[in-house]
Amino acid sequence: MNCYNCGAELTEHDFCTNCGADVARYKKVVSVSNFYYNDGLEKANVRDLSGAVVSLTECLKLNKMNIEARNLLGLVYFEMGETVDALSEWVISKNLQPEKNIADAYIEAVQNSPSQLENLNQAIKKYNQALVYCRQGSLDLALIQLRKVLSINSKFLRAHQLLALLHMHNEDWDKAKRELVKCSRIDVGNTMTLRYMKEVNAALNVDEGVKNVHKAAKTEDVIKYQSGNETIIQPLAVKEPKKNYTGLLYLLGGVAIGLAVSLTLILPGRLQSLKAQLNEESRSIGEQLDKKNAELTDMQKQLDTLTAKNDELNSELEVYAGKDGTLQTVEDLLNAAYTYLDTPEDMEKISQALEGIDKEAMQSDTISEAYKNLYAKLLETVGPKISEAYTNSGNKSYKAGDYENAILDLEKAFSYDETNGDALFILGNAYKKKGDSKNAAKIYNQVIEQFPNTEKARRAKDYLKELES
Incomplete structure (x- = not known):
């Protein structure tokens, strides 16, 4: 017996000599568990399987690590025809002790014979069907x-x-x-x-008892008496036959009754036999129908799975090849790069090509790092020039009082070059002139934060004070 705490072998003392744990109760529990195991083993040897199940179950309640008891319980279940319970006990035993466990041999003996395993499974199914019937x-x-x-x-x-x-x-x-x-x-x-x-x-x-009563009654229909050394047996109520045709009539009546009884007994039996045969054929057809229905259900599940997989692949294909997909984004990026290489001075044409690129798609995982680097390099190269062009256009619209177009151009100018403080400052002025104080104050605060200690920041503070007053 080993210590439950450190695993050291225990001695006759009530404590572990290795770790000092109190093992008095532990020894008693293990001892009672072993008693139940021995009792179950004895009952199994004399084929008291129900008693063995009770004893071995109590044994495992006290000590679930008693591998011998669990394996024996599986054997008892298997001997009683309870294959599922037997396999359950052996699997638990194998999980508790993976190495050097005879439960491996028991499980392999059952599983290595597919026909036997299928027969046991069919027996359980038919038993359950019998319960339903x-x-x-x-x-x-x-x-x-x-x-x-x-x-x-x-x-x-x-x-x-x-x-x-x-x-x-x-x-x-x-x-x-x-x-x-x-x-x-x-x-x-x-x-x-x-x-x-x-x-x-x-x-x-x-x-x-009923048969014996009838037999005794029959034996009393005679008289026995002793005559010298001989025993005389004389039946009672014996009458001499009369010479008439009554016997013939009885014979004919008996034949008629026999025919009637034969028809009455044989015909229902035959009908019952035909009914049983019909029920058996109906059951066989029902089982075949259930099998076909199960196969149909399985095929339907496979079809549903394949349909779902097809929809998933179509969705992925749409991500790559759709109107706003990866391939379209890459094509727009290559078109913008070609436009820059073909007409590097035409900022309007280059900006239109860049605006055609889906910026959110460029940040997705479906775009390779090479294309992302190309996009970043293109923005770095032409961004300041496009920003300057949009700044000039927006400033012109601002001076003309067209604040809507001024805001659109100035926002684009700052998006292409976030160092363009003039575009951001004029954008705040455009919001202010338009009467949008909330956005104007937001832009002015952005000017103060991103361009501190500049003339634009100082003027932005003054405009903020005007808005607050």
């Missing part, structure tokens, strides 16, 4: 499904118990008892099996 009252279909389940997995305890319960419901006590005997061979101490067996035995004993 029972809830719907289709007990005949449930019987058929359970027989198929047990033909696939003969150790499925719950399927045996449900089949026995259906036989008990139909008062077919002999078949119920045979199924319960099979349950006892799998799990000798299962409480539900024992309770069903008690009910079946009680029903069978009642039937035997």
